[in-house]
Amino acid sequence: MVRALAVLLAQLAAAPIVSETVETGERRFVDLGTFECRDITRSTVLQRVCYDRARQDLIVAVNGAYDRYCGVTVDTAERLLDAPSMGQFFNQNIKRDVTAGRYACPARERVQKS
Numbered sequence: 802m803v804r805a806l807a808v809l810l811a812q813l814a815a816a817p818i819v820s821e822t823v824e825t826g827e828r829r830f831v832d833l834g835t836f837e838c839r840d841i842t843r844s845t846v847l848q849r850v851c852y853d854r855a856r857q858d859l860i861v862a863v864n865g866a867y868d869r870y871c872g873v874t875v876d877t878a879e880r881l882l883d884a885p886s887m888g889q890f891f892n893q894n895i896k897r898d899v900t901a902g903r904y905a906c907p908a909r910e911r912v913q914k915s
Contacts, residue, residue: 823860825869831860839882846888852878861891870895870904
């Protein structure tokens with residue numbers, strides 16, 4: 802048993818670290834390597850929230866589809882995660898059709914899938 806565990810740990814240590822890449826609704830591929838992601842279980846609207854503090858990028862999974870929002874402040878991201886109703890906060894403060902593209906990402910920032 803100990804030998805099998807040692808072999809498994811050695812294999813895991815030797816395995817290359819591969820970051821996750823997701824495709825957003827704009828057909829952009831985003832590497833989540835710099836994002837802090839949380840699986841959400843307390844919302845019926847959001848399933849996953851990923852945030853990159855340095856770039857102020859927010860990626861949310863709604864109904865299994867990812868969308869990216871740029872220029873989202875740390876305060877806004879924290880308020881989303883702390884909101885009593887995350888879905889309501891998202892729909893009223895971040896969602897594109899409500900914010901008139903306030904958090905739209907520049908088209909030139911396409912990240913290619915590797």
